[in-house]
Amino acid sequence: MSPMEILAAGLSALGVWLTARRKLLCWPVSLLAALLYGVVFFDARLYADMALQAVFAAFLLYGWWHWARNGRRAEGAVSIVTPSRLHLSAAVLAGLLGGLAWxxxxxxxxxxxxxxxxxxxxxxSIVAQFWMARRYRLCWAAWIVIxxxxxxxxxxxGLYLTALLYGLFVGLAWDGWRRWHSRLWR
Structure with missing residues (x-):
């Protein structure tokens, strides 16, 4: 494991932790992590994941802007949105077709x-990240599986630290699911 992978892993974990708590700081922290992971995945010849980091960077900028502009509650946390079934179905279909083509x-x-x-x-991951930017609780269920x-x-x-990190992400996604569920009814 490289120092860059260690830094990227730490920033990624911090970004997800902040996201579960609906803190705006999650976006710049996650953006830096995505940029670092782009290099890590290039070195590991995981080209889709490398390109995904560039897509994530775009979605992270969008999410940062969207959360800052829309849905802030008085306590500073971001409100949660429930999408339509049509939107969810279209996003899943786009994800399947995109994965096949890619x-x-x-x-x-x-x-x-x-x-x-x-x-x-x-x-x-692109679908789940879009759902995160749009404040859909279902993003957490998608992240648990992904x-x-x-x-x-x-x-x-051989990216064992990153594998460990993603195991941690499963737990953080479960925490996000739980936290965002409790906020739906407040």
Whole structure:
């Protein structure tokens, strides 16, 4: 594990912890972590995950802007939104199609050792990150599944600290789910 992976892991954990608590500071902390992880994943030849960090950076900027502009409550935390079933269905379909297309590209033009898994998890992560930026509680359930699968992927690439981090993310996502659920009714 490199010093960059250690720093990226620490900042990522802090960013998710802050997000579960609906703190605006989660966005710049997570942005720095995404930029560092872009380099880590490039070095590990996980190209979809490397590109995902650039997409995350864009969504992190959007989420930062959206949370700062919309839905702040008096105590400073951000309000939670319930999406329509149509929106959820469209997002899941887009994630599936995006993962399939991205997987084909990676399998054809890169030396990614697991192109379809890399692409599927990256595509699902984009959907979950969009849901996070839009303040949908369901983002936490998506992160529980996605992060659990990422643990296995990162172990196969020797990124054991990152695998441990993503195991921690599963617990943090469960905490986010629980915290955001209790806030829905207040």
């Amino acid at each position: 997987g084909c590209v990676l399998a054809t033009w890169t030396d990614d050792p697991v192109p379809f898994m890399d692409a599927a998890l990256s595509s699902a 992060d659990g699968l990422y643990v296995g992927l990162f172990c196969t690439r």
